[in-house]
Amino acid sequence: AVVSTQSTGTEGVVFRKCKEMMRPVRKTLRMLENPDTDLDKEDQLRQTKEYLLTIGQQIEKTCEGKQEEWITEWTENLWVFVSQFTPIGPNKLKKLYEKALKQNSSSETKSSKKRKR
Numbered sequence: 001a002v003v004s005t006q007s008t009g010t011e012g013v014v015f016r017k018c019k020e021m022m023r024p025v026r027k028t029l030r031m032l033e034n035p036d037t038d039l040d041k042e043d044q045l046r047q048t049k050e051y052l053l054t055i056g057q058q059i060e061k062t063c064e065g066k067q068e069e070w071i072t073e074w075t076e077n078l079w080v081f082v083s084q085f086t087p088i089g090p091n092k093l094k095k096l097y098e099k100a101l102k103q104n105s106s107s108e109t110k111s112s113k114k115r116k117r
Contacts, residue, residue: 014077015081017077018077018078018080018081019081021058021062021074021078022055022058022059022062022078022081022082024058025054025055025058028051028054028055029055029082029085030085031047031051032048032051032052032055032082032085032086033085033086035047035048048096049096049100049103049104052093052096052097052100053097053100053101053104055082055097056094056097056098056100056101059075059078059079059082062074062078063075075094076090079091079093079094
């Protein structure tokens with residue numbers, strides 16, 4: 001049940017559910033849709049990664065405690081929903097999120113090692 005390929009009736013229901021599930025990060029979605037063009041490319045990329053981390057964490061939080069089949073379907077639906085706020089496709093967004101998550105956790109590990117010294 002992918003948002004973009006379903007019939008109008010089902011698509012509307014899925015879209016509304018996605019919209020409701022993503023309500024806590026509504027402002028972040030809007031910022032993803034309208035990035036700060038005054039920033040240089042590197043800062044824009046950093047900011048986009050931060051937005052994707054916030055959005056991806058909301059998707060994971062939404063899926064907590066659900067059955068595997070539900071998680072698979074709704075993770076896909078939610079990333080398709082997020083992709084409507086940016087020219088980047090849902091699969092690429094999810095990969096960018098996962099990459100940002102890895103980079104974020106490895107930088108946290110490095111900084112915690114520094115603090116222990």
